[in-house]
Amino acid sequence: MKTPSSPPGAKPADGPAIRIGALAPLTRPGWVEAGQHLLAGFELAAGMLNDTGGIGGRPLELLVRDTAADPQRAVAAIDELDRLGVAALVGEYHSVAARAAAARADALGLPFLCSSAVLDALTERPTNQVARLAPAQSHGWRIYADFLLGAGHGHIAVAAQPSVYWASGTGILREFFAPRRGTVTELDMASLTPAAMCDELAGLGATALLLLVGFPEPAVSIVGAVRRDPRLTGMLIGAPAGQPEFAEWAGLLGEDGAAIPFLRYLPEHLGQFGARIEILLRERLAEAPSFVAFEGYDTIAVLAAALRAHGTERARIAESWPSLAVEGTRGEIRFSRVPDIGIWQWAWPPVQVVDRDPAKPERFRILHGGWK
Structure with missing residues (x-):
C-alpha cells in the first residue's frame, strides 16, 4: 500500500483531533538534544499533515511526554496517555526507556511505533503491537x-x-x-x-x-x-x-x-523529498538536523499512512504494520519480521x-x- 500524496488545495484539518502519545527525553539525565530533534521531526510532519487536511479532516494532536530516559517515567506516561485515549504511541530515543514503553504498550494493546531506540530485544516476547524505524543494534x-x-x-x-x-x-x-x-x-x-x-x-x-x-x-x-x-x-x-x-x-x-x-542512519545523498524535509527541519531547529530528526518525521509519516488506511482503532493500526509501504525521508519504509527480533522492523534504514x-x-x- 503506497501512501497517497496530499491532494492539491487541501483544506487544513478542523475536525475532532486524533490524539497520539509522543515520548522523548527532554530533560536530564536523558539526552535532551536528541529528544529535541526527535520532537522537531514529529511536529514538522504533524503540522504539514494538518495543514493539508489531516486524516479525513481530523488533525493529529501530539500529547508529548518527557521520559528523561527513565523507564518508570516512560511507563507512567503511557498509563496516563492510555487514559487520555490516544490511538497510538510514537517516539523514544533511549533503549532502556523504549524497552519499558514497548512492554507496557504491548500489555495495554496500544500500538507503539518506536522511532530511535535500537536494542534488539525491545520486547521479551514477539508482539504485533510494536514496530520500529531504527535499525536493530x-x-x-x-x-x-x-x-x-x-x-x-x-x-x-x-x-x-x-x-x-x-x-x-x-x-x-x-x-x-x-x-x-x-x-x-x-x-x-x-x-x-x-x-x-x-x-x-x-x-x-x-x-x-x-x-x-x-x-x-x-x-x-x-x-x-x-x-x-x-x-x-x-x-x-x-x-x-x-x-x-x-x-x-x-x-x-x-x-x-x-x-x-x-x-x-542516513543515506549518502538524500533524495528530492528528503532534501526538502531537511531544509524545513533546519529552519525549525535553527541548526543542521540530525538523523534523529529524520526518524521523527518518518515516524509520523508512517503512522499517518496507517491511520488513513485503517482508521483509529488500536487493533487495526497494529495489524497494519506489515502492509505499509511509505515514502520516508531516507527511502521506502516497509516492516517485516527479522530473525531474533520480536517486533515489526524496517529492515533496514541506511547506515x-x-x-x-x-x-x-x-x-x-x-x-x-x-x-x-
Whole structure:
C-alpha cells in the first residue's frame, strides 16, 4: 500500500483531533538534544499533515511526554496517555526507556511505533503491537565493527558503564571479533576515573577505545583524558552510539571531538523529498538536523499512512504494520519480521560510519557505509 500524496488545495484539518502519545527525553539525565530533534521531526510532519487536511479532516494532536530516559517515567506516561485515549504511541530515543514503553504498550494493546531506540530485544516476547524505524543494534554495530576491522583495529577496548544497552553492544562486538581473531577488552567506568582508565588502557596494546558511556559525562572527560595522554597518541576513539552527531558534542569538545567515528542512519545523498524535509527541519531547529530528526518525521509519516488506511482503532493500526509501504525521508519504509527480533522492523534504514572532519568539525566525513 503506497501512501497517497496530499491532494492539491487541501483544506487544513478542523475536525475532532486524533490524539497520539509522543515520548522523548527532554530533560536530564536523558539526552535532551536528541529528544529535541526527535520532537522537531514529529511536529514538522504533524503540522504539514494538518495543514493539508489531516486524516479525513481530523488533525493529529501530539500529547508529548518527557521520559528523561527513565523507564518508570516512560511507563507512567503511557498509563496516563492510555487514559487520555490516544490511538497510538510514537517516539523514544533511549533503549532502556523504549524497552519499558514497548512492554507496557504491548500489555495495554496500544500500538507503539518506536522511532530511535535500537536494542534488539525491545520486547521479551514477539508482539504485533510494536514496530520500529531504527535499525536493530546488532545490525548497525556489526557494520561499525566491520569498519574497525577493515581499518586495522583488531584489538579494541571499550569504556563501558553498567546498562543493558551497553552490555548488549559489548556482546555484539565480542561476537563479531572473536571468529576474526580480534579481541575486546572491557574497562569498567563504574569503578574507574578517566585518568585511571588511561593507565589501564596504556598497557593493553589496544589501538581503539570505544565510548559506551553516557553523554556529556563521562564521555567528555574520557575524550579529554585520552587526547592529552602522550602514552595514547594515535589511539582511535570511537562512539558507535552516535554521541558526536549533535552540536553539543562539538560545542563541548571542539577539535578534541573530531575524528571520532560514530553510527548514523542516513543515506549518502538524500533524495528530492528528503532534501526538502531537511531544509524545513533546519529552519525549525535553527541548526543542521540530525538523523534523529529524520526518524521523527518518518515516524509520523508512517503512522499517518496507517491511520488513513485503517482508521483509529488500536487493533487495526497494529495489524497494519506489515502492509505499509511509505515514502520516508531516507527511502521506502516497509516492516517485516527479522530473525531474533520480536517486533515489526524496517529492515533496514541506511547506515553509515561517519566522523567530524578535524579541519572543519561542523562537517561530517563518511568513512564506511551507506548500506541497507
